[in-house]
Amino acid sequence: MQDDIQVGYFDSNMEQFIHKGPYAPDETEVDVAQDAAYVFGHMFLSMKRRLSDLRYRFNSTGNIDVQQRMTGCEMLDTGEPGLILSTDAFNAIFADLIYYNMTHYSYNSGNLLSPWSEVHQTYAKWLYQTIYLPICIKTLKKCLERLKNFVMRKVCPRVRLIQKAMSGGARVSCLAFGFYPRHINLTLLRDGQPIVEQEMTGGQLLPNGDGTYQLRKSLEVNTEELRERHNYTCTTSHLSLDNKLNVSWIPESGIDRVGLYVKSAPLAMVAIIILLSIFVCVRRRNTAGSQTLSQLSNANYAQVAEQISLSSHSET
Known part of the structure; x- marks a missing residue:
């Protein structure tokens, strides 16, 4: 090596x-x-x-x-x-x-x-x-x-600050990828103050298939912190960068937005079930109506045939 x-x-x-x-x-x-x-x-x-x-x-x-x-x-x-x-x-x-x-x-x-x-x-x-x-x-x-x-090449990292809604809050992830050499300083800040490593998950350097590397650190944010609307910043230092690279995020509407995201999936499932139930009921009614019309048509046909037969016998 x-x-x-x-x-x-x-x-x-x-x-x-x-x-x-x-x-x-x-x-x-x-x-x-x-x-x-x-x-x-x-x-x-x-x-x-x-x-x-x-x-x-x-x-x-x-x-x-x-x-x-x-x-x-x-x-x-x-x-x-x-x-x-x-x-x-x-x-x-x-x-x-x-x-x-x-x-x-x-x-x-x-x-x-x-x-x-x-x-x-x-x-x-x-x-x-x-x-x-x-x-x-x-x-x-x-x-x-x-x-x-x-x-000796230097490849600049691409940095993303990803937010994902979850039950009870959200997960904020700081992701740096596509960089070389592999030594990098990736820090997640809350209102300008570094978050201790014990509060975060991840932090393992992983290789990419093209000879570069990626690093991710994640933080779980509860609903109370979302209401407070802290400023979360992902800051990166690397040999390919002259200055630190910062990407920030502030929750726009706090818990309401996250609650909407979390609850949207169950509501969608309920709506789908209701629509399916209505569709089944309508289909059953249409099928029953078709069977009734068919039975009535058969009965009318038999009655007409019987009258024609009686008329033929009387003429004879």
Whole structure:
């Protein structure tokens, strides 16, 4: 991954690095393939050994367990190496953490396995200093050269303040979507004052299919607050914006408007039922009238036929 963009993955069966993502080259360069095979191969074996030790300690040999590792490095604006870190987790439980830069090394053993010995820590420091960090920075520079226009782009967010009537009040949602990079500051204000996060729902950053992101925060407003007609404002700060983007809403007629929206659906259903009942009654009456006319017509026809028959007999 470079920032939030996948640039490739390592196939442990083929022991080969596979490019993936935008502007991915068709073939992998020889030095990139060698570096990837060494680094990913070494990490893969290390994770297998750690998983085996953890399964033995927790007597989990018959279960399905997950061993995770996240490793990454940073490059300063000057192009110099920054921080490199590595963290492990076993079944989503924190295991250990390593921080290293050119001047400082820090190791936290966590609480799942015994801490590393001094010899092991010296070896890990040497490994990060001479192999992991240089390879990571070199790979980061190559990816940045290929994806610079993509990862450095800035797409302005589109902001909406959505109101939806609900029983007992309304829901006010602040929605920002279609923005990149993904770091954004989205705040909902009431009369110019920020609303605390505990009162709102949502707040989870979600990806879109086009490489941008969206973020929504919602607040439930009761009928009393609607009567008070507060000023609700959705304010957004983003790298693509020179100034904050604000969208405001004030309830126009308070609870009456919301009550109308909430009650309109049941009233519509009652009206539909009444209309259907009238239609059924009219149809039944028309059907009964048609049957009566038919019976009368048949009776008249039989009476006329009988009179004609009697007349014929009398003439005879």
